[in-house]
Amino acid sequence: MYPREFDYVAPGTLDEALAVLASNPGAKIMSGGMSLIPMMKLRLLSPATVIDIGRIPGLDAIEDRGDHLAIGALVRHAQTASSDLVTTYAAALAQAAALTGDVQVRNRGTTVGAVAHADLAADTTAAVLALGATMVARSSAGTREIPASEFFVDTLTSALADDEILVELRVPKSGEGESSAYTKLGRRGGESDYAVAGVAAWVRKTNGSVSDARVALTGVGSKAMLSSGAMDAIIGSDGSEAAIAAAADRAADGISVLEDLYGSEEYKAHLAKVYVKRALGAALS
Amino acid sequence: MEVSLTVNGRNVSSDVEPRTLLVHLLREDLDLTGTHVGCESGYCGACTVHLDGKPVKSCTMLAVQAEGADITTIEGLANGELHAVQEGFWERHGLQCGYCTPGMIMSAAGMLAENDSPSEGEIKHGIEGNLCRCTGYHNIVKAIEYAAAKMRGDEPAEPEWEVSS
Numbered sequence: 408m409y410p411r412e413f414d415y416v417a418p419g420t421l422d423e424a425l426a427v428l429a430s431n432p433g434a435k436i437m438s439g440g441m442s443l444i445p446m447m448k449l450r451l452l453s454p455a456t457v458i459d460i461g462r463i464p465g466l467d468a469i470e471d472r473g474d475h476l477a478i479g480a481l482v483r484h485a486q487t488a489s490s491d492l493v494t495t496y497a498a499a500l501a502q503a504a505a506l507t508g509d510v511q512v513r514n515r516g517t518t519v520g521a522v523a524h525a526d527l528a529a530d531t532t533a534a535v536l537a538l539g540a541t542m543v544a545r546s547s548a549g550t551r552e553i554p555a556s557e558f559f560v561d562t563l564t565s566a567l568a569d570d571e572i573l574v575e576l577r578v579p580k581s582g583e584g585e586s587s588a589y590t591k592l593g594r595r596g597g598e599s600d601y602a603v604a605g606v607a608a609w610v611r612k613t614n615g616s617v618s619d620a621r622v623a624l625t626g627v628g629s630k631a632m633l634s635s636g637a638m639d640a641i642i643g644s645d646g647s648e649a650a651i652a653a654a655a656d657r658a659a660d661g662i663s664v665l666e667d668l669y670g671s672e673e674y675k676a677h678l679a680k681v682y683v684k685r686a687l688g689a690a691l692s
Numbered sequence: 693m694e695v696s697l698t699v700n701g702r703n704v705s706s707d708v709e710p711r712t713l714l715v716h717l718l719r720e721d722l723d724l725t726g727t728h729v730g731c732e733s734g735y736c737g738a739c740t741v742h743l744d745g746k747p748v749k750s751c752t753m754l755a756v757q758a759e760g761a762d763i764t765t766i767e768g769l770a771n772g773e774l775h776a777v778q779e780g781f782w783e784r785h786g787l788q789c790g791y792c793t794p795g796m797i798m799s800a801a802g803m804l805a806e807n808d809s810p811s812e813g814e815i816k817h818g819i820e821g822n823l824c825r826c827t828g829y830h831n832i833v834k835a836i837e838y839a840a841a842k843m844r845g846d847e848p849a850e851p852e853w854e855v856s857s
């Protein structure tokens with residue numbers, strides 16, 4: 408399996424990459440290539456130009472910026488999964504990274520690339536939604552910040568414009584009383600491969616009650632999305648087992664669940680409940 | 693397009709099309725056919741090589757992405773004598789047809805370089821990206837346990853077939 412022919416450009420700076428992108432409409436950015444290359448081999452995508460950002464220095468760091476962590480465009484899943492900063496301050500993201508693909512995929516694929524790719528069953532997407540992250544996009548015209556809640560538009564479709572490169576992911580650091588978790592059922596069983604259903608939960612506890620929460624589903628609908636039913640139910644509750652069960656019951660409220668090769672609508676709606684319960688349980692434990 | 697990299701300690705250059713996959717550069721241009729092609733879709737792991745010491749799937753990487761990289765293939769793993777993982781596969785019968793073996797060994801070697809005392813669960817998680825259609829994995833896990841013991845300087849456990857009941 409070979410991709411169709413394409414021109415390959417590997418710019419040494421971000422500005423150069425943005426200029427090439429601006430002058431080549433339809434060009435594709437490549438970071439880890441773990442989704443782009445398979446799609447090109449299957450000829451689902453045949454861009455005339457591939458812009459490999461893999462050689463641009465300075466994009467591979469995870470930085471502590473006080474109230475948030477900044478994850479550069481070339482930070483690999485493996486790096487996110489094993490980072491002390493991410494594990495401590497954004498646990499759901501580290502867990503999602505650790506459960507993405509296999510070792511070889513995690514050594515190449517990037518956290519930011521997975522967000523840009525916006526697969527409906529990706530792991531990282533749910534984590535960034537639940538954590539309330541912000542995407543930083545750059546084009547030759549300037550820089551734009553996109554909240555995670557506005558980023559995922561549809562299957563494989565994000566709010567990113569054709570001439571933009573996602574340069575950084577900003578994840579608010581979980582502080583006092585805040586915690587998060589990600590759990591999933593994988594397509595190959597257990598936690599292996601893309602999510603049949605995956606749930607990321609973030610909670611804040613103040614004086615014994617849940618004062619704020621975000622619960623995000625992946626693999627269940629056409630894109631990663633927040634579960635407003637579960638969030639409404641858990642916010643203001645005492646976070647007890649009964650409250651978690653009540654929130655889980657409302658996991659798929661108002662969500663159009665999509666059946667696929669891995670499960671019927673009913674099954675997926677059921678899994679959404681099971682995994683909301685587990686993710687909230689883990690975040691509140 | 694010219695690509696220059698280090699393969700098994702040797703500096704090599706080759707003129708490739710941008711769409712040439714790393715595995716084809718290795719097998720066809722450099723005659724290193726120890727790296728296998730199974731699924732060609734990123735799932736089976738038969739094509740696993742080390743890129744700067746880490747296991748990656750060479751069918752899901754362009755040769756031009758490896759510019760300046762340090763690649764180790766199964767041919768470069770032995771250093772005068774067999775690598776502990778190769779010895780483990782030999783001693784604990786970690787293969788049948790052998791198709792998955794080069795990739796399995798590269799993944800296992802990558803895992804043990806980071807952690808020479810993996811639990812059985814960690815070993816299974818570590819070879820999640822490698823499929824074997826023959827062995828049922830049991831002896832592969834035993835082979836990796838053997839290699840881990842060797843790398844720690846411990847005596848490997850007796851093979852199961854010699855443990856009297």
Ligand SMILES: Cc1cc2nc3c(=O)[nH]c(=O)nc-3n(C[C@H](O)[C@H](O)[C@H](O)COP(=O)(O)OP(=O)(O)OC[C@H]3O[C@@H](n4cnc5c(N)ncnc54)[C@H](O)[C@@H]3O)c2cc1C
Pocket residue numbers: 435436437438439440441442443444445480506507508509512515516517518519520521523524526528529530531567571572573574599600601602733734735752
């Ligand atoms: C065998 C296998 C198993 C996998 N299993 C899982 C799994 O269990 N869970 C899971 O979530 N994912 C899985 N994946 C996908 C993996 O997570 C990819 O790494 C990820 O989806 C894409 O990241 P990447 O850096 O490789 O991006 P690429 O493949 O380089 O790019 C993907 C897409 O995003 C765009 N893009 C990438 N980076 C940017 C950027 N900085 N700015 C703008 N656009 C950009 C590209 O143009 C392309 O359209 C698997 C992949 C494989 C091959």
Ligand code: FES
Pocket residue numbers: 728729730731732733734735736737738739740749750751752
């Ligand atoms: S041949 Fe590369 S993963 Fe199967």
Ligand code: FES
Pocket residue numbers: 786787788789790791792793823824825826827
């Ligand atoms: S030994 Fe035959 S595929 Fe593994």
